Amino acid sequence: MTAIIDWHSKAVLSYKISNTMDSQLVMSVLNDALEKYPHPEIFNTDQGSQYTSEIHIKRLKKLGITISMDGKGRATDNICIERFWRSAKCERIYLNECQTIGELITDVDDYIEFSPLKGH
Numbered sequence: 001m002t003a004i005i006d007w008h009s010k011a012v013l014s015y016k017i018s019n020t021m022d023s024q025l026v027m028s029v030l031n032d033a034l035e036k037y038p039h040p041e042i043f044n045t046d047q048g049s050q051y052t053s054e055i056h057i058k059r060l061k062k063l064g065i066t067i068s069m070d071g072k073g074r075a076t077d078n079i080c081i082e083r084f085w086r087s088a089k090c091e092r093i094y095l096n097e098c099q100t101i102g103e104l105i106t107d108v109d110d111y112i113e114f115s116p117l118k119g120h
Contacts (some may be wrong), residue, residue, distance in 0.1 A: 001108065002026050004033040005080045007044070012084065012112050013037050017105045023053040030059060044068040044078055 002025055003015035014033035018025045043065050045051035051069070060067050092111040098104040 002029050002050075003081065003084065004029055005084055006037075006040075007080055010080060010084075015108075015112065017101065017108060019101055021048070021050060023050045023055055026050045026053075027055060027059070030056065034059075034063070039063050039065060042066045042068050046078060 001015060001017045002021065004013045005011065006013055013036065014029045016025055016029050016032075043060050045068075047069050050056065057067065088108065088111055092107060093104070096103075096107050098107055
């Protein structure tokens with residue numbers, strides 16, 4: 001799963017679940033958020049290859065968005081998304097044994113829809 005969270009409101013702006021974590025997945029989520037919401041001044045990610053890919057970097061730079069990446073092994077640099085993952089896992093994902101990715105998607109959709117984390 002990849003998600004984009006607004007640092008100010010802590011709202012989930014866009015997310016998707018896939019059985020692969022690649023550039024195509026993160027670009028889909030990034031483009032969705034950029035279409036729906038005002039462009040941020042700063043975009044923070046970890047140093048995963050999907051976020052350091054040329055296509056991801058070029059898209060942000062083309063829009064004049066400053067790129068901020070966590071230091072290696074420093075999850076606290078991106079605490080908003082880390083807290084979201086922890087909450088989603090502990091409050092929903094680990095409690096429900098989904099048998100398919102479709103069930104997981106529905107479960108996470110419900111979690112985000114009925115939480116204060118829903119996009120504004």
